[in-house]
Amino acid sequence: MTIAELASLTHQVLWAAFFVALAFGALVQRTGFCTMGAVADVVTMGDWTRMRQWALAAGVATVGFAFLAWAGAIDPSKTLYASTRWIWLSALVGGAIFGFGMVLASGCASKALVRVGAGNLKSLVVLVVLGVAAFATLKGITAVLRTRTVDRVGVDFDVQASLGAIAARAVSIDVASASLVLGVAIGAGLIAWALSARESRQFPNVLAGAGVGASVLAMWWVSGHLGFVAEHPETLQETFLATNSTRAEALSFVSPVAYTLDWLMFFSDRNKFVSVGIVTVLGVIAGSAAMAITQRSFRWEGFGGPDDLAHHLAGAVLMGVGGVTAMGCSIGQGVSGISTLSLTSFVAVAAMIAGAVLGVRYQGWRLERAS
Template identity: 60%
Template sequence: MEIADFDLLKSQVLWAAFVVSALFGVIAQRTHFCTMGAISDIVNMGDWTRMRMWGLAVGVAVLGFAFMVWLGWIDPTKTIYASGRVIWLSALVGGALFGLGMVLASGCGSKTLVRIGGGSLKSLVVFVVMGVASFATLRGVTAVLRNETVDQVAFDLAPGSGLPQLLAAASGWSATHTTLWLGLAVGGLLVMWAVLGKGFCTADNLLAGVGIGGTVAAMWWVSGRLGFVAEHPETLEAVYLASNSGRMESLTFTAPMAYALDWLMFFSDRSKVLTLGVVSVAGVVLGAFVHALLTRSFRWEGFRDTRDTALHLAGAVCMGVGGVTAMGCTVGQGLSGLSTLSVTSFIAVLGIVAGALAGFRFQLWLLERD
């Protein structure tokens, strides 16, 4: 491959990622897909509809990932979740911080971007603060704290941290076929659980689950299939184009917020280039904005009072620190990570749910005190 063809392919990967993330923004805006909202509906109303949306999305993403592995399109050992080192305490503590933060900030990272597209100025503030906190936890003061504390507590799994790899190593089966059959079992059960719910099968509910799960699977294809070059024209090494981690990536929104701010602030620095994460942040905002305009639902929104401002700022910091510590958010670990059946992702999701429940208890305490 010539360097000109290499650069052209990189542009195609970025445009494809932008389109997929914009579609994510449109679907999330239209269907009110929200992990925090799903947990809130169960706690406050006993309504499992939005949780079934989330379950359907995970199921579709798991099935999509498994089929692409079986077809040989992507290599499951090259994802950012495939490390053999399970940082379980980081996933648990970071997930809990993120879950608490998303309640205080009225939504997770993806919901923040969707709300920006819908006209929320307070979500714009959350985005900036969350991005700064994320960057600090990637490379700054909280990164040192993270590296010297929770990241030190881990255990190793020789075949990798994915359930298919563990099962294949224990049984002696082919890793590819194990991924397919386990994906069919887990993904199929989740899809069945969702669609068999009473009154669930409406157009918007199915669009939310199938559409969001489909965008996660599509991004795996963009990064792992379209964006994979077996031999870089200069280094002669295999490379995943436009990847911040150097590995195959799908949708996630905590660290990419930091990368997006970094790209905007140092735009004239030629070393700062567009990546999958940066364009996915822009894509979600634009997709939600276009949908809000077309449906005339665009509304400017600001903070109600000082306490509302303080809670959102605290939530943004918790999400930034927690999301990076847990290696992903409700989308990064909750959808993309779970689609690979990563052990670390399951732990992170448990932490997110626990943190969210603590956040709801705190909000209830505030209401009772008032």
């Protein structure tokens, strides 16, 4: 492959990622898919409809990823979530912090992007603060705290810290086969539970869950297959084009928001480059804006007062710190990470739900106290 061919392929990867994110943003704006809303519905009303949407998304992505890996279209050991170290404490602490923060900020990072596209200025402030906090946790002051505390605690395996690899070792079969069986079983179980309720089988709910899952799956293919180069013409090493992690990535929104701010602030720096994560951030906003304008639901919205601003700022900081510590957001770990059967992802998702439940109860306490 020549340098010119590599540049052309990089552009293809970036445009493909942008259009996947565009569809994702339009879909979430149209259907109201929301992880924070799903938890709040269960806690406050006992309504599991949006939680089933989330389960459907994770199920579709898990089944699809299992077949992509089994077919050799993507290597599970080379994804962002692949590691022989199970960083359970980072996932636990980061996930809980993120979950609580997304309630204070009225939604997770992906929801904030969608709301920005629909004219929500509160979410714009949330994204800027989230990005700064996330970058500090990637490379700044809170990164030092993270690496010296929770990241030091973990369990080291001699195989990948995923259900597929561990099961393969236990029953002495190849990882691809074990991952296929487990991925299909777990994914099908999630899908079956998601569709077990009558209201969940209504078209808008199926569209929301299946659409988000398909978007994650499409991004896995774009980054992990289309963007994979076995031998870079300059380094002669394999690489995944236009990824900040140099690994295969799917939809995730905390670190990408940080890298987007970094790219905008240092635009003239030739060392900065447009990555898959950056174009997904821009794509989600554009897709949401297009849908909001089409539906005539675009409107400007600001803060209700100092208290509202303070809680959103606190939530944004918590999401930035927690999302990086847990290696992903409610979509990044809750759908993309889960699809790889990563042990860290399962802990992170459980912690996010627990943190969100605590956040919803805190907000309820605030309302009762105010009244």
